[in-house]
Amino acid sequence: MFRALLLDETGGTVTASIRELDDSTLPDGNVRVAVEYTTINYKDGLVISGGGGLVKRWPHVPGIDFAGTVQMSEHSAYRVGDKVVLTGWRVGEVQWGGCAQKASVNGYQLVPLPAGLSTRQAMAVGTAGLTAMLAVMALEAHGLTPAAGEVLVTGAAGGVGSVATAVLAKCGYRVVASSGRAQTHEYLKGLGAASVIDRSPFAEPAKRPLESERWAGCIDSVGAAHRSLDPSAQGSAHGETRSDDGECDACGRAPARR
Secondary structure, three states: OEEEEEEEEEOOEEEEEEEEEOHHHOOOOOEEEEEEEOOOOHHHHHHHHOHHHOOOOOOEOOOOEEEEEEEEEOOOOOOOOOEEEEEOOOEOOOEOOOOEOEEEEOHHHOEEOOOOOOHHHHHHHHHHHHHHHHHHHHHHHOOOOHHHOOEEEEOOOOHHHHHHHHHHHHOOOOEEEEEOOHHHHHHHHHHOOOEEEEOHHHHOOOOOOOOOOOEOEEEEOOOOOOHHHOHHHHOEOOOEEEEEOOEEOOOOOOOOOO
């Protein structure tokens, strides 16, 4: 038996409850994990609230990531007692996820817990932290360096944005953090942001198809109302990375040529 956050849907309304479930209810998978920690991400919020139509089969257990200990394995890469992490693979969306004491997945979806990290620390970073690091790496793959100039981070006080702000600052970048919440400004400066600006200018459509350069790059964790005319993208020399929790569609945008 194990406890899980179980979602069910009736007439378009999603209900959630903590339930005791038998192990036989777990989905097929060649590795069973005793979940120790998970995180709540944007996609989890959509699933739990019934938004986005992401879940097609009910009942359902949300949770797009988790860290824990292998209880049973039929996969050659993992043995009982191994510490593992899972992010992505649409777990928590198209198959049961980490908001439970047990999870059944396939070995290829797991990675070993890195040495020096506890399962708690891994999920403190979580999918948001992974996404932020992917975004930073994508910008650097496009040639961004600290010497290039300021880097804008939108949604800077959120999960992806806050980790991106801290990582960029630690790597020597001058970070301009954008947030709509005045009470987060000191928090963001504590993470290393050189300055904090209000998000309201980015809610407006661009006035011209090409703006003057203001930032060397941008990590856009929230997007703009008019994505194809996003002012944050137009004002960056080395492109931008857009991210949703667990995803980063940065790599297709090449540096602007002068």
